[in-house]
Amino acid sequence: MSAGTPGILLVLDGWGHAAAGEANALTAAATPYLDGLLATCPTVLADASGTAVGLLPGTVGNSEIGHMVIGAGRPIPYDSVLVQEEISSGRMRSNEALTEVLKGLAASGGALHLIGLCSDGMIHANVQHLQELLRIAAQFAVPRVRVHAITDGRDVADHTAAAYLGLVDTFFAEAGIGEVATVVGRGYALDKSGNLELTEKVSLAIVDGKGEAISEPQEALELTQRGDEWVPPCVVTSADGRPLGAVQDGDAILFTNFRSDRIQQLADDLHTWLAGRRVTFLSLAQYDTKASIPALVHRSDAGGGLATVLGAQGVRSVRIAEAEKFEHVTYYLNGRDSNVVPVEEHVRITGDRAPDYTVRPAMNIDRVTEAVISAARRDDVPLVVANLANIDVVGHTGHFDATRQAAEHTDRAVEAICGAAQATGRWVLLVGDHGNAEKMLTDATDGDGWPYGGHTTNPVPAVLVPAAGQKAATPAGPATLADIAPSVLALLGLAPEPRMTGRPLW
Numbered sequence: 001m002s003a004g005t006p007g008i009l010l011v012l013d014g015w016g017h018a019a020a021g022e023a024n025a026l027t028a029a030a031t032p033y034l035d036g037l038l039a040t041c042p043t044v045l046a047d048a049s050g051t052a053v054g055l056l057p058g059t060v061g062n063s064e065i066g067h068m069v070i071g072a073g074r075p076i077p078y079d080s081v082l083v084q085e086e087i088s089s090g091r092m093r094s095n096e097a098l099t100e101v102l103k104g105l106a107a108s109g110g111a112l113h114l115i116g117l118c119s120d121g122m123i124h125a126n127v128q129h130l131q132e133l134l135r136i137a138a139q140f141a142v143p144r145v146r147v148h149a150i151t152d153g154r155d156v157a158d159h160t161a162a163a164y165l166g167l168v169d170t171f172f173a174e175a176g177i178g179e180v181a182t183v184v185g186r187g188y189a190l191d192k193s194g195n196l197e198l199t200e201k202v203s204l205a206i207v208d209g210k211g212e213a214i215s216e217p218q219e220a221l222e223l224t225q226r227g228d229e230w231v232p233p234c235v236v237t238s239a240d241g242r243p244l245g246a247v248q249d250g251d252a253i254l255f256t257n258f259r260s261d262r263i264q265q266l267a268d269d270l271h272t273w274l275a276g277r278r279v280t281f282l283s284l285a286q287y288d289t290k291a292s293i294p295a296l297v298h299r300s301d302a303g304g305g306l307a308t309v310l311g312a313q314g315v316r317s318v319r320i321a322e323a324e325k326f327e328h329v330t331y332y333l334n335g336r337d338s339n340v341v342p343v344e345e346h347v348r349i350t351g352d353r354a355p356d357y358t359v360r361p362a363m364n365i366d367r368v369t370e371a372v373i374s375a376a377r378r379d380d381v382p383l384v385v386a387n388l389a390n391i392d393v394v395g396h397t398g399h400f401d402a403t404r405q406a407a408e409h410t411d412r413a414v415e416a417i418c419g420a421a422q423a424t425g426r427w428v429l430l431v432g433d434h435g436n437a438e439k440m441l442t443d444a445t446d447g448d449g450w451p452y453g454g455h456t457t458n459p460v461p462a463v464l465v466p467a468a469g470q471k472a473a474t475p476a477g478p479a480t481l482a483d484i485a486p487s488v489l490a491l492l493g494l495a496p497e498p499r500m501t502g503r504p505l506w
């Protein structure tokens with residue numbers, strides 16, 4: 001192993017690879033600098049979805065698993081997979097935490113409230129899990145199950161919420177139990193920016209039955225001006241105007257999202273609202289809530305990765321990202337470990353927030369770029385890790401032209417960062433964490449596809465821009481995100497952790 005060269009690991013969030021076409025906002029963008037790098041630098045396409053990273057076969061990648069695997073250097077069995085195994089094997093039926101609560105409800109006459117994202121986007125939740133949970137509730141003779149349905153339109157195509165609510169109805173019919181009590185869009189229910197005004201509206205609907213009164217769940221979908229994501233908090237009421245499913249003492253709440261980051265603000269808020277009341281809380285997978293909520297399924301250990309080696313060797317790294325992706329280059333990249341080693345520095349870029357990302361596709365990329373360049377100029381920092389969020393965050397709007405512009409801003413930022421890297425003797429390793437902006441339309445079955453802002457199963461480019469005078473060949477053979485940590489370590493002249501299964505690409 002050579003002496004090692006300092007570098008920059010630059011994650012281009014949502015930077016997937018697909019052939020040019022009318023759905024591809026990345027190839028439609030004028031990105032001369034990135035095009036030049038892809039044509040002249042050692043490049044490989046890395047698998048960032050499905051089993052290669054620890055997801056179920058064919059499942060789209062996401063920012064959490066993407067950054068965890070980039071950091072861990074091995075696939076990490078993700079929460080969705082662990083939950084799925086419990087359900088498919090039938091083990092969920094004898095899950096101790098669940099069955100204890102269900103027996104209690106059967107004895108006391110309390111209701112079970114299921115709160116979660118109602119789609120099969122497989123990033124935060126899978127609506128199919130409700131089917132088994134309803135069957136189990138029926139088996140334990142729970143008197144009532146109330147579903148608080150969060151509509152999606154972000155991980156799946158917009159205007160699909162009606163179909164998912166219809167599917168939930170078939171689960172009710174099959175299990176012989178269950179009713180939808182509230183309906184609300186994920187824009188309100190899954191805010192993670194700390195905007196408690198949004199969250200409290202949802203808590204108010206769930207706890208007190210206050211919101212837009214509807215008599216059928218599907219009526220909620222007529223009340224949104226901005227698609228499934230922004231369905232206002234709606235409460236199903238009976239003929240006498242009383243809410244069907246407000247939470248009562250003696251009830252239990254089970255959150256059905258398997259991913260924590262977006263449901264945890266609501267979970268904490270509900271926990272605070274219901275403090276002192278006799279309500280039991282459970283979550284399908286383990287959450288990072290302030291409140292301690294027992295989980296039905298525990299998460300995988302994602303430690304023993306890049307951060308472990310850097311910490312043990314005393315190698316300083318600076319982690320830089322906009323607020324939207326800050327946890328990704330810190331907590332998730334470090335294997336969901338919130339203990340920061342002393343040689344690690346964090347720079348969280350905040351700035352003006354546009355109410356709608358299509359209005360300002362540049363986001364705060366200039367500030368991220370400045371922070372990366374100033375860290376790159378420091379001799380005491382062998383590794384800078386940064387995330388450029390624009391392609392993914394703007395891509396999620398499903399707005400083709402804004403996403404094209406996001407890619408153009410990213411191109412200019414990468415040029416500036418690579419310029420600074422050349423001047424400071426650093427390599428730059430560019431990699432996507434999952435696909436997004438290379439597919440902005442759903443697959444067309446007849447006629448044109450619909451706008452699509454979700455992630456994809458496409459591979460992501462991994463490109464090494466060598467330091468001045470550094471030699472690097474194009475890697476042969478297949479690659480995955482698990483190869484990134486061993487590559488970074490090899491470039492820094494460090495040995496991989498024994499648990500890493502990826503291989504150095506350079």
Ligand SMILES: O=C(O)[C@H](O)COP(=O)(O)O
Binds near residue numbers: 061262392
């Ligand atoms: O939470 C979100 O914004 C999307 O559902 C998934 O996007 P992420 O995995 O990039 O955070």
Ligand SMILES: [Mn+2]
Binds near residue numbers: 014063064434
């Ligand atoms: Mn991402």
Ligand SMILES: [Mn+2]
Binds near residue numbers: 392436455
């Ligand atoms: Mn995303």
